[in-house]
Amino acid sequence: MAAKSGRARRARSKPSPARGTRPAPESAGIEPRLAPAAVVLLTYGPRRTTRDARRRLNAMLGSGHDGGQVPVVEFSPLNAHLDGLPAGASLTRVLEGCPPGPVLLLHDDVNIRPRGVERLVRAHLEGVGVAVPVTNDRGCDHFGGPLPPVARADADLDALDSDPPGGGEGPQPVSTIRPACLVADRDTLVDLARRRIHDPLTRLTDRGAGFAMVPGAHVAHDGSCSRQMPSPVLESEPPLLVAAMIVRDEEDMLPGCLDSLRGLVDRIEILDTGSRDATVDIALARGASVNRAPWRDDFSQARNEVLEQCRDAAFVLWIDADERVRCPDPELLRRSLASFPGDIEALDVRMRNIVDPAAGTVSSTFTSARIVRADLLAFEGTIHEQPVRRQDPRQGLETVPTGLISLDHLGYQDEVVDVRDKRTRNLELARAQYDTERSPKAALDYARSLMLAGEAPDEAVDLLREAVAAARGMRVDWHSYLQGSLAHLLLERGDEAGVRESHTLARAAFEAVPRDDLAAAVFARTATELDLTSEFIDSARTRASADVHLEGPEPVFTSPDNRDLFRRLLLEALVTEGHPSDAWTLVDTWWGPEASPDRGIDGEMWPTVAATAVSAKGPEDGTAALVDLAAGLGTAHGLTTALASLVPPVLTAVAAASLLSVGVRADDAASTGLIAAVVGGEWALFDVMAPQAASLDPVVRSRLAARLDGAGEHQRAAALTGSTSGGSGGGLLGLAGLAGVGGSGGPQAGS
Known part of the structure; x- marks a missing residue:
């Protein structure tokens, strides 16, 4: 299983020595048998940063700029265009000139210590395709937590790289990396150069190269490389990025789309194919350029027509009125486009089909080449038209993924x-x-x-x-x-x-x-x-x-x-076939503390997860495990209702009280927990949860009060109907601490 950020953190969980007791930085260089065959230093600047990087390499590899027997090649991605080639092509030439064996590629704003290099090289020699260190770069699977700036990170890195590496763990497969420092062979690096390994904003997803994080190898990365990228101004001439749209009767959808483009594009070109509402007025009022043409029952023909108004731009973002741009940092995306225009034919943008915008419910996701070089782009297809290469539609566009922008599509909601x-x-x-x-x-x-x-x-x-x-x-x-x-x-x-x-x-x-x-x-x-x-x-x-x-x-x-649905049916199958422990292991893999879940557990899934926990661990330990799981996720709608049919009332009440005490969002916790406490006669637990009764539906609260009256708890019933909101405060209520408070324990059946 690929390592998540939690696993990376565990790999560097050894605390740094306290201030004033840190060991002196290592002075020894790299052991010759674990030295890389070559080093490729990507230099972004400023000059002081590059000079410091050379000094660190010389100290590790030996005296002299060439590092003794290890060749060090410097390559400046931001200046590669001066040679008349795209940066990727120039880097490929550099890499093809490296000798066989492990090649260390790193940015000039990265600090890695000798032991870290040795461990990356050893991992590669032992079979890892692309060995990456634990890093302070966020947004990747080998993130390990913050570190001091590069210039002051030596002592921390030496402490983290001290033996035994990562508590004895070997290399851990990872899916997504930031390629600011890695060891791979020459041919693998040539392949990665085609995926813009030189772009400081690139995150690479493993496509069979064999990415693995190496515990005991750590780097500090300042990220100054991305700050050296040019920052193009909006509405530049010629424009960097122009939005192209075709519209008709889009007065409801168009404003949201145009608003989402602000700060990202230099110009918006719109072709209107016969609107009879306020679409054109809305577009003009927001500064778009509008042309009109009759609708000819052909989406690609209309898109190709509006593209002719965009050929002066470097790139085109094609978009529809029922789509919304999600771009947290438009300037960063524009920097990437401006820095390496020759390397990019098309960017694959993540698309989300939204069926409920208010709830943010996603029905499906896919990628689409939405940002394309203006001189290359054309469309084919009467419906569900596709971007193709203008000069030769049979030759596909070369796309690279980007995480800097995504689009939400609202057009397939039923009402739309x-x-x-x-x-x-x-x-x-x-x-x-x-x-x-x-x-x-x-x-x-x-x-x-x-x-x-x-x-x-x-x-x-x-x-x-x-x-x-x-x-x-x-x-x-x-x-x-x-x-x-x-x-x-x-x-x-x-x-x-x-x-x-x-x-x-x-x-x-x-x-x-x-x-x-x-x-x-x-x-x-x-x-x-x-x-x-x-x-x-x-x-x-x-x-x-x-x-x-x-x-x-x-x-x-x-x-x-x-x-x-796949997960739920697999868990049920494993429990049915007598493998509940295997099923719970999957629950932990998908939603546990070391996972990075794409979304939480919903009301349809909780009954299956609850049954899995109880089958694997028994009622008490299973309930405790479920409470821990829900606390980590922050939501548990449907959990206590599911538990009520699986465990004794006292455990349902304990679980509900625990969830409420730490603010886990669970719309059924108060009602189910209070009812379970009444059924089980757990009055101390009832009193803990009673302040939550004010949030219940009045009908539910009245029925609960009637049950209290029936149990002879008239004072509690009266207090319940007049209760005010407020929580019990405090931290997570443990099962052991709550199971014995008050009451008689209640019947041993579900509530």
Whole structure:
């Protein structure tokens, strides 16, 4: 399993010596047998930073600028364009000139000590593809916590690198790294150079190179490299980034989109295809440039027309009115575009389909090449148009992922689809496109439009069969997506033959792309329906243990709901088959203190998680584990209701009181906890939770008071109906501390 930030912190958990007792910085250099074959120093400046980096390298490698027998090559990414080549191409030349063996690549604003270098080199020689240190860089899987500035970090780094490394742990696989310091071989570094390893803002996701964090190797990184990148002014000439849009009758959606572009783009170009509302006035009032053209039932034609107004820009962001930009630091994104324009053809932007903006509910996510060089961009496709290379559409655009910007898509909320009549419009366009092209994409678009319109499920199945057959031998991620889509449609049809075919397709898609959430969920459902639990468990274990950090192809779409369904059915299968401890290990992997969960546990998942805990640990220890889990997540809607049918009332009451005492958001905790305390006769626990009764629905509070009267607790009933809000304060209430307070213990049955 990939290491999360919690594991990185554990690797450097050894405290630094107290001020005044720290050992003197090491003066010894690197042991010759563990020296790198070469060092590539990426120099960003300013000059003092680069000079200090040279001094540190000379001290580690030996006297002289070339470091004795270890060649040191300096490369300035921000000045590479002076040679007439993009920075990536220039760096590739440098790397190709390195000798065989482990190469240390690092930024000039990084401090790494001799023991750290030795451990990175040793890990690489022992089989790690790309060895990275524990770092103070946030936003990556090898983050280990803060460190002093580079100039004052020697003593801290020496202390952290002291033996034994990381408590004896070996290298830990990681998924996402900041490539400010690493050891790899020459060929691997050449491959990484194509992914903009020289861009200070780059975060790399492992695609089979074998990233691993090395405990006992630590670096301090100041991050001054990113501050040296040029900061282009807005509304520059020629413009750096222009937004391109096509609109029609978007007066409701357009203002939010335009507002989200502020501070990011130099200009907004809009093509209006026949608005009859205030769309054009809104666009002009917000400073956009608007042209008009008739709608010709072809999305790519309209997009290509507005692109002609953007060719003077370096890059184009194509966007729709029902989308919203999420860019925490627009200046940082613009710096990245301005610093390495020759290295970027297109940026893959994370897209989120939002079905409930108020709650922020995400139905699915995917990536799309949304920022593209203006001279390269064109579109193809009557509907669900795709960006292509303008000069040669058959040659794909080279995309690189970015975490600096994402887009939220609001256009497929039911009410929006109904108002715009998107179902009818899309179906007509998709049918016309399919009649003309008969390609896998055209078949998929037509099938999707039929499903959106709720029409002709059998025809949609036939279209997806055609697309699956035609896509064999194409990109594995798309083939898996098509198989999963067909499997889902067959499963929804409900007949036994369809369910069996669905199972076969979903299993094939899941095994080809284990991170495909749709394939995983359909595989889990069909295995459950067909009583193939053991087969499902065997196939699912790999994904279950590594989850989203698996190597292999990225899925076309990710779906949090489908991911949760897969997890829930797998936990239930493991418990049913007599493996509750394995199931609880997965719970801890997905949501425990060392995880970085993409979202919490919802009301549908808590009953399964609660049953897993009680089965694995017993009622008391299981309840305690659930309380700890919920406290870490901060939410537990549905947990106490689930517990009430699994454990004695006293434990349900204890859990509820504990959750309330630390402010965990759990909308059922007060009502369920108070009822459990009454049923169990746990009056001390009841009194702890009684102040929360003011937050209950009046009907629930009245019914609870009636139960108190029935139990002869008239004073408590009167106090309950007149209670005021307020908590009991204090920290987490332990099971041992609460289980014995007051009451008789109550009956040993669920409440």
